[in-house]
Amino acid sequence: MPKMPLTFSLGRHVRADLTASLVVFLVALPLCVGVAVASGVPAELGLITGIVGGIVTGLLPGSSLQVSGPAAGLTVLVYTAVHEYGLSALGVIVLGAGLLQLVLGALRLGRWFRAISVAVVQGMLAGIGLVLIAGQLYAMADATAPGGGLADLAGLPELVVRTVTSQTALLALAVGIGTARLIAMWPRMPARVRVVPGQLVAVGAATALTVVFDLPIHRVEVTGLLQAIQPPGLADAGRLANVGFAATVIAFALIASAESLFSASAVDRLHTGRRTDYDKELMAQGAGNTVCGALGALPMTAVIVRSATNVQAGAKTKLSRVMHGVWLLLFAAFLPQALSYVPTAALAGVLIHAGWKLIPLKELAPLWRDHRGEAVVLVVTAGAIVTTTMFEGVLIGVLLAVVKTAWAMSHVHISVSDSGMGAVRVRLTGNATFLRLPRILDTLEALPQRQVELDLSGVRHLDHACMTALQSWADQRNAHISQPQAPRPTP
Structure with missing residues (x-):
């Protein structure tokens, strides 16, 4: 008797996972292609990363419902690396990042990524979003971006002039804006309509419009799945001795790991199933990136959009994310030429919408009101990424x-009690560290030349620099005051 409910449950889970996998596949397809095109690499490389993220990473333990693939958050970093070192070096960078993730996971350092300030992560994503939007505005108008956050932003006025004076650019811009607008409006549609993902509907509509009216705008270039694969060579591997190249590998590994594990934390809040094992998830991401690097494909991270879609579509086990990778593989094997009809302006619209979602506009005002310091960290991090590089930012x-x-943490409160006669009583509470030492000494040195009772019983932490300075001040005070009792700190 117990087997019947179990069989029924397994069958129900399989059906739910297969349905969810199709929904995730339809969301992932335009994103995989769009991220690849925005990164300056063949569109097929985005599909390869999506396939590896589904089939390889999807089979490994860690997070059961999180879906991995090429992420908009790494687009800027990949574009910069390809522009600086060439497409042939991408495989070495991703391979090195994957191996580093495996080592970090084996050392059980995955859980420590949760210690990274949330404000830094939000600032990182906001900075990525701003740079991504600035770069994709050019692609939306069928123009070439100068490259780099500041250069892209500085060139926007010239882009506007060129666009309004070109009929072709205006057509591409209309397609891109329409795509982004449709994606943004899709959540307001009836539930039965929203069964089909908005990204797919928007890109499909833009593609149909472009084909039917034969619009003279840029479309995705297709080279073939096998032709796009470029395994790393020994010449590129030798670049790891270069400090800048090695720093890029480290940046890929750390940023991909942080984004994946923060995504895992967010996905855990969306369901009541098994929680993420952060160390195993980090190793799963490392294994996936190692395979992607060996194939010369894009780096992968866990992607919150696909992961949330997977949960909301009713996925129960990891079968859904594995099958989404299978659907991507079947598409790449049998229907790759369908991508040649997709306008790049539509993919730019998809990524501009994704970049906009990375900017925490709604959270910024409450954060400034309640935790002003965290808001400053967020804004400075985002600004630093826009003005410098991802790693430096x-x-x-x-x-x-x-x-x-x-x-x-070094906050200290100083209270002085002076009745005008007898000893002056000074009480310190909080954390007395070298950062607050100038204020403490200024207060003590301004006291009248009488006996002082220094009460440190309310101090939670007294570092060596502070202790040495207070003892030195007490010794000097003893030398100038003739009272029989010298002012000494009391514990």
Whole structure:
């Protein structure tokens, strides 16, 4: 008797997972292609990463419902790396990042990524979103972006002039804006209509419009799945000795890991099933990136859009994410030429919408009101990524978060009680560290030349620099005051 409910449950889960896998596939298809095109690589490489993310990473333990693939969050980093080192070096970078993730996971460092300041991660995503939007505005008008956050932003006025004076550019812009607008409006449609993902509907409509009216706008270039695969060579592997190249590998690994594990934390809040094992998930991501690197494909991360879609579509097990990879493989094997009809302006619209979703506009005002320091970290991190590079921007954000935390943790309150006669009583509470030492010494040195009772019983932490300075101040005070009892700190 117990077997019947079990069989029924397994059958129900299989049906639910297959249905969910089709929905995730329909969401992933335009995103895989769009991320590849925006990264400056063949569209097929995005499909390869999606396939590996589904079949390889999907089979491994870690997070059961999280879906991996090429992510908009790494588009800027990939574009910069390809522009600087060439497409042939991409495989080595992704392969090195994957191996580094495997090592981090084996050392059980996955859980430590949760210690990264949320403000830094939000700032990183916001910075990526801004740079992504700026770059894709050019693609939406069938123009070539200058490359780089500041250069793209500075060139926008010229882009506007060129667009309004070109009928072809205006047609492409209309297709891109229409795509982004349809995606944004899709959640308001009736539930039975929303069964089909908005990204697919928008790109499909833009493609149909372009084909029917034979619009003279740019379309996706297709080279073939096998032709797009470029395994890394020994010459490119030798570049790892270059400091800048090695730093790029580290940036890929750390940013992909942080994005994946923060996505896992968000996905865990969407369902009541098994929680993520962060170390195993990090190793699963590393295994996937190692395979992607060996194939010369794009790097992968866990993608919150696909993962949330997977949960909302009713997925129960990892079968859904594996099957989504199978559907991508079948499409890439049998229908790759269908991509040649897709206008690049429509894919730019998809990515502009994705970039806009990366910017936490709704959270910024409450964050500024309640945690002003965190809001500053977020804004500075985003601005640093736009004005410098991804890696440097994140480092600046992490450094600022550490400084902010150190400053907050060193808060000390000084109260002085002086009746005008007898000893002056000074009480310190909080954390007395070197960061607050100038204020403490200024207060003590401004006291009248009488006996002082220094009460440190309310101090939670007294670092060596502060202790040494207070002892030195007490010794100097002893030398100038003739009272029989010298002012000494009392524990």
